[in-house]
Amino acid sequence: MAVRNTKAANELIQKWQNEWSGMGLPLNIEVMELDLLSLDSVVRFAEAWNARLGPLHVLINNAGIFSIGEPQKFSKDGYEEHLQVNHLAPALLSVLLLPSLIRGSPSRIVNLNSVMHYVGFVDTKDMNIVSRKRKYTSLVGYSSSKLAQIMFSSVLHKRLPAESGISVVCVSPGIVQTNVARDLPMIVQAVYHLVPYLLQHSLLCWRPS
Ligand SMILES: NC(=O)c1ccc[n+]([C@@H]2O[C@H](COP(=O)([O-])OP(=O)(O)OC[C@H]3O[C@@H](n4cnc5c(N)ncnc54)[C@H](OP(=O)(O)O)[C@@H]3O)[C@@H](O)[C@H]2O)c1
Structure with a gap:
């Protein structure tokens, strides 16, 4: 872990x-x-793991951030934090761990994504969302980082030769009550914890015509 x-x-x-x-x-x-806000940490982790010369059967890139309502922040590597934690660091980790994944073949990279990628936009000339063509909000940062992860996963999956036996998938967990709202004001956290009940209730009340 x-x-x-x-x-x-x-x-x-x-x-x-x-x-x-x-x-x-x-x-x-x-x-x-492994601290995804530090690319050095990603490299150190991958080197330590690969040095074991053992197989890796499944890499689950679960960690992610959605800093709702917070101002734009940058990692010490110079990347917008959603971009780094949700896309760049897991992408680097996946590529660096390929030798171990090949040893564990057939193996799989599973990326935890989100339906929010539908509203994301990836501007390859402005990955950090600083050009003012788009106004930064945490939603823009999060959704764009998740879309970037899907685009990268698709390219990686296509470029890996079939003989490698490695597949790359993205999954969306739906709405799950986790600690994702831990940094928000108490009142917002209270509303967040009510969301699953409200959704369940509205689904129970909904009848197809
Ligand atoms: N919850 C949902 O409804 C939902 C919906 C769609 C997608 N997702 C996705 O599901 C995944 C898991 O989210 P969650 O809801 O379980 O969120 P969570 O409760 O906030 O957990 C996020 C995890 O990511 C880790 N993490 C954050 N920054 C990190 C860093 N710099 N380095 C290493 N680990 C870091 C956290 O570690 P610490 O424990 O040290 O803080 C925590 O274990 C994410 O990719 C998220 O985008 C969740």
């Missing part, structure tokens, strides 16, 4: 071991550091 906060991850694993391993549900997970 690749995470930026290894201490918190190890504590979670310990908690699971304490609560469940006695019931025959042991957890065999190793934690390694």
Whole structure:
């Protein structure tokens, strides 16, 4: 498991071991550091993993950010943060891990995407959304980064020779109640937590004519 906060991850694993391993549900997970806001960290992680010379069967690029309502921010690598965390860093990771994925072939890269990519726009001359042709909002940053991920995945999938045995897919999880709203004001978080119930209720009330 690749995470930026290894201490918190190890504590979670310990908690699971304490609560469940006695019931025959042991957890065999190793934690390694990976901060997608640092391309150096991505390279370090991939080098450490590839150095094991072992197979990698599935790479799940799950981590993502949607900094709703926050001002535009840039990583120390100089990229708009949604672009870096949601697209550039996972793309770099995928390419760097190809040797291990080939060893694990047939293998798969699974990218967690979002239906929000439908409203995204990728301007290859203005990936950081700074040219003022488009006004930056967190929605523009998020949706565009997710569209960029789909475009990259499609190119990678087509360029990988069939003999590599590696497939690249993007999946959208739908609406899931997670910590994605953790940085928002309490009132917005409260509304966010109500969304699934409201959706469920409206679906239950909806009858096809
Ligand atoms: N929830 C939804 O309804 C929904 C809908 C569509 C798509 N998605 C997609 O599903 C994926 C998972 O999202 P989620 O809802 O589970 O969000 P979440 O609860 O906010 O979890 C995001 C995860 O990404 C990690 N992360 C963020 N920045 C990172 C960085 N710089 N380096 C390494 N890890 C980083 C976080 O690590 P920390 O724990 O250290 O913060 C956290 O584990 C994302 O790609 C998201 O876009 C979610």
